[in-house]
Amino acid sequence: MILVIDALNKHRFGGILDEMYKLRARVFRDRMGWDVMVRNGREIDLFDQLDPAYIVALDGSYNVVGCNRMLQTTGPHMLSDVFQDILCGEPPLRSATVWENTRFCIDSERLKRPGADRTVSYAACELMAGIAEYAFNSGISDVISVVDPAMDRILKRCDNAPYGYIGKTVQMGKTKALAALSDITEERIARIRAFAGITGEIFLEDDVVADALAESTPVTMPVALRDYCDAQIAGACTDSEREAALALQRELAGMYRSQPSCDA
Incomplete structure (x- = not known):
């Protein structure tokens, strides 16, 4: 199942974004050995401050099992500002209809646990299909x-x-990096779906996810407070702001957890 998070709805899904950043740290720094900035267990860079679109894969319990980031090429992006060596001196492609796709990763550890409702391969293909669609x-x-x-x-x-x-393959930390071009067509989407046996709608509605997350919380804060906390987490620009927002969320959740039930 795929949830799209962007500038319009990120205030509702601060918790999911936080889990996504943690997954990126585990994958790119811990597993792959990339030279990325990780603070407080979260991999976040300056491009995350540019309101990208995140394609997030969730399992049946709404845990983050995969993610991907998409940025317009008309502004700053990794190929133009970080991996210029790939371009061999050529100017980066810039077009409103050409977007950059980075930070693709899958939580293989979670998906390999007993009782997981999908395989690593299926989750990866579903995420690819979500990106293309x-x-x-x-x-x-x-x-x-x-x-x-x-x-x-x-x-x-x-x-x-x-x-x-585009360009050439360059060294990136312990591995290498290259820039691949993919056309976005119905044929590509059909191929990905056919390979993995994906049928039906794969995108989740915002309200469905928000309601499910609220129901899964043992003691639910009022909707306005929950949305406020998610907005503060999603909008944090620094580590200190993010930690303060998370601390506030924990404090408020603790307050409501300690309150007696109305049925008591």
């Missing part, structure tokens, strides 16, 4: 993906092979 529905014609060689092989294995590459 979101892009197609948004009028995006092409996606540039900054990936490592292993991810490039996974794309090809899932019948989601790029149609071309």
Whole structure:
């Protein structure tokens, strides 16, 4: 199941964004050894402050099991501002219909636990399908993906092979990075779905997720307070702001947890 989080709804899903940042730290720093900035167990960079679109994969219990970040190429993005060496001196592609696709990762540890409701392979393909369908529905014609060689092989294995590459492969921490180009077409979406056996709607409605998260909380804060806390977490620009927002959320949750039930 895929939830799209962007500037319009991020105030509702601060908790999910926080789990996403933690997943990115575990995958990119701990597992892959990338040279990324991690603070307080969360991998967040300056591009997360530019209101990107996040394609987030959730399991049946609404836990984050995968994520991806999409940025317009008309402004700052990783290929133009971080991985210029890939371009070999050529100017970066800039177009309102060409977006950059980065930070693709899957929580393989959670998905390999007993009782997991999907496999790592299925979750990865569902996330790929979510990226392509979101892009197609948004009028995006092409996606540039900054990936490592292993991810490039996974794309090809899932019948989601790029149609071309930009520049050259460069060293990135303990691994390498390359820029792959994928056209966004109904044919690509159909191939990904057919490979994984994905049928039906994969996108979740905001209200469905928000209501499910509220119901799963042992003691639910009033909706206005819950939304306020999520908005503060999602809008935090610094580590201290984020920790303060999380502390406030914990404090308020504790206050309502300690209150006696109205039925007592």
